[in-house]
Amino acid sequence: MDIESLSRWMDAEGLPGAGELAEVSPLSGGSQNELYAVTRGGAKMALRRPSGHKVETGTKVLLREALLLQALSGTDVPHATFRGVSSDLDVIGAPFYLMDLVDGWSPMGGGWAAPFDTDLAARGELAIQLADGAAKMARVDWKAQGLEGFGKPDGFLERQVDRWLSHLSAYKFRDLPGLDEAAAWLRDHTPRTFEPGIMHGDYQFANVMYRHGAPAELAAIIDWEMATIGDPLLDLGWVLVGWPPEGDAMKYARYLDYSGMPSRDDMLEHYARVSGRDVSQIDYYVILARFKLAIVLEASVARHVNGEADERVARFGDIVLELMEFAASLSRTTTLR
Structure with a gap:
């Protein structure tokens, strides 16, 4: 993942934190998608992107997820706060979206x-x-x-x-x-x-x-x-x-x-x-x-x-x-x- 490119994108989108990412670490994301913890400036977020071998087939599903999370904003449905989405492959080589990292257990x-x-x-x-x-x-x-x-x-x-x-x-x-x-x-x-x-x-x-x-x-x-x-x-x-x-x-x-x-x-x-x-x-x-x-x-x-x-x-x-x-x-x- 191109961390510098992601940082620039986050700056351009006005997302929480500022400057370079302090940490990008993998989380469990299932077989269809990859999930990463992203930290910068005290802000903790999760980045979700299709698995490397499923970028083409997973793009539509991922963008639907992002749309749904956006739509849940302002409702009382418990969900991770949506932060931003990109379908530009030039940022990290795959579409992705960012949401707040949930503090909890599964x-x-x-x-x-x-x-x-x-x-x-x-x-x-x-x-x-x-x-x-x-x-x-x-x-x-x-x-x-x-x-x-x-x-x-x-x-x-x-x-x-x-x-x-x-x-x-x-x-x-x-x-x-x-x-x-x-x-x-x-x-x-x-x-x-x-x-x-x-x-x-x-x-x-x-x-x-x-x-x-x-x-x-x-x-x-x-x-x-x-x-x-x-x-x-x-x-x-x-x-x-x-x-x-x-x-x-x-x-x-x-x-x-x-x-x-x-x-x-x-x-x-x-x-x-x-x-x-x-x-x-x-x-x-x-x-x-x-x-x-x-x-x-x-x-x-x-x-x-x-x-x-x-x-x-x-x-x-x-x-x-x-x-x-x-x-x-x-x-x-x-x-x-």
């Missing part, structure tokens, strides 16, 4: 941080905060925030099954028990209407950060690369994919200890109260979330089978089968008609 950094590792009552509040973040996203006036055209909400739910089956067909290499059953149920039970809103697309404990210490407080929702304007209730369904008590039977899909979590009804009540949305059809969204997540993860499994992915994704194979099994199972046991 459950993906080693599980529950203190005191939530031992205090189960406090841990339960982390879940309520997670539901709260989804609810706050759902109530944003997205048109007023300049997100007209950010997604295609018309027919969003009707497109889901065919879209993800088409996605799967590009790399399908094995049968997924429960796939046809879940797909048929989803087609037959698609809600007739919904209120469009901001949808994160991968909303879960892995994609939020909390402020240090108790009481639990959501510091920021992160990793917006799958965000769109769709049905926000799918984010809530995503949260509840492995929720107790039904999710207690899952052996592979959980990555955290759910001891101390509030009941499913408590999560639904909080979301409904904050968002003002009807949650009576939540089983549809949980089934769709399991169906979609299984297909998304199966892409990584297929790449591993073809020798194109890290050995670590091999474990996704069992997760995919479990998610699809539980999608079909809930379609049989739900009281939603």
